[in-house]
Amino acid sequence: xxxxxxxxxxxxxxxxxxxxxxxxxxxxxxxxxxxxxxxxxxxxxxxxxxxxxxxxxxxxxxxxxxxxxxxxxxxxxxxxxxxxxxxxxxxxxxxxxxxxxxxxxxxxxxxxxxxxxxxxxxxxxxxxxxxxxxxxxxxxxxxxxxxxxxxxxxxxxxxxxxxxxxxxxxxxxxxxxxxxxxxxxxxxxxxxxxxxxxxxxxxxxxx
Numbered sequence: 638x639x640x641x642x643x644x645x646x647x648x649x650x651x652x653x654x655x656x657x658x659x660x661x662x663x664x665x666x667x668x669x670x671x672x673x674x675x676x677x678x679x680x681x682x683x684x685x686x687x688x689x690x691x692x693x694x695x696x697x698x699x700x701x702x703x704x705x706x707x708x709x710x711x712x713x714x715x716x717x718x719x720x721x722x723x724x725x726x727x728x729x730x731x732x733x734x735x736x737x738x739x740x741x742x743x744x745x746x747x748x749x750x751x752x753x754x755x756x757x758x759x760x761x762x763x764x765x766x767x768x769x770x771x772x773x774x775x776x777x778x779x780x781x782x783x784x785x786x787x788x789x790x791x792x793x794x795x796x797x798x799x800x801x802x803x804x805x806x807x808x809x810x811x812x813x814x815x816x817x818x819x820x821x822x823x824x825x826x827x828x829x830x831x832x833x834x835x836x837x838x839x840x841x842x843x844x
Contacts (some may be wrong), residue, residue: 638768638793639676641670641761643754645774645799646684652775652800659702659822660844665710667825668771671797675769677703681757682707685718685748699841706827706838717758718750747773755782761788771795773817779807787812 645665654660668677684704691696707713724741732738754772759782761767770786772779775798787794796811805816831838 638676638745639678639766640672640769640771641678641767642672642680642771642773643758644680644682645754645772645776645779646682648774649749649799651817652798652804654822655817657819657822658844659826661706661827661829661840662822663710663825663827664707665712667821670821670825671817672687672771675771677712678767680710680713680755680837681716682713683716683718683752683754696843699824699843700837702841706831706840709833709838712764716750716753719747727810751776751778754779758782758786758794761785762792765790765792769793769795769812770832771797772811773797773799775804775809777799778805780806780808780810783809811830 642664649715650660654662664680664682665677667747668680684700687696688701704715708715726739726741728739729737744817754774755778758770758772758779762785763769770792772783772794774796783794783796786792793812795813795815797815797817798805798809798810827840829840
């Protein structure tokens with residue numbers, strides 16, 4: 638059966654690899670390990686470009702290097718959303734008895750990834766581009782497109798939770814469910830050095 642995998646990049650990052658040494662993920666190897674009986678025809682990876690910060694000036698470079706490494710796989714297609722940064726006023730968590738109760742902050746939000754996942758999931762489902770779709774995310778906003786793909790387009794939809802089991806969103810009701818076991822991450826890392834026709838891609842030293 639033809640299977641397309643949809644990876645929510647930031648949801649995966651914060652749920653599975655943040656603060657670990659396993660950020661250099663080989664998603665093709667991971668998907669094949671998680672779905673050994675499936676014929677994976679495409680892996681759609683959804684993310685947004687980050688900007689470097691004064692406390693982490695190499696952040697954008699590390700992400701760019703990682704995206705170039707992912708793109709080496711012919712199965713991987715990268716879909717980019719964007720970030721929106723705006724000034725907003727928010728309430729203090731522990732306000733003083735006297736004085737301001739709110740503070741003005743810069744708020745940065747990722748835009749587009751959940752919409753892009755839903756769009757491509759439904760597009761592939763109604764075009765019959767796959768028999769099975771597998772969504773790697775714990776974002777409850779994807780509950781409705783998963784339901785529509787299952788019951789209106791008539792395909793199987795698997796859900797893989799990259800977060801710890803106790804944080805699983807029960808709203809995501811697929812045809813089947815798998816829990817990502819974090820001990821598998823050490824076995825699905827990209828090579829530290831990847832040679833391509835365009836040059837050499839080196840794993841960031843900070844990772």
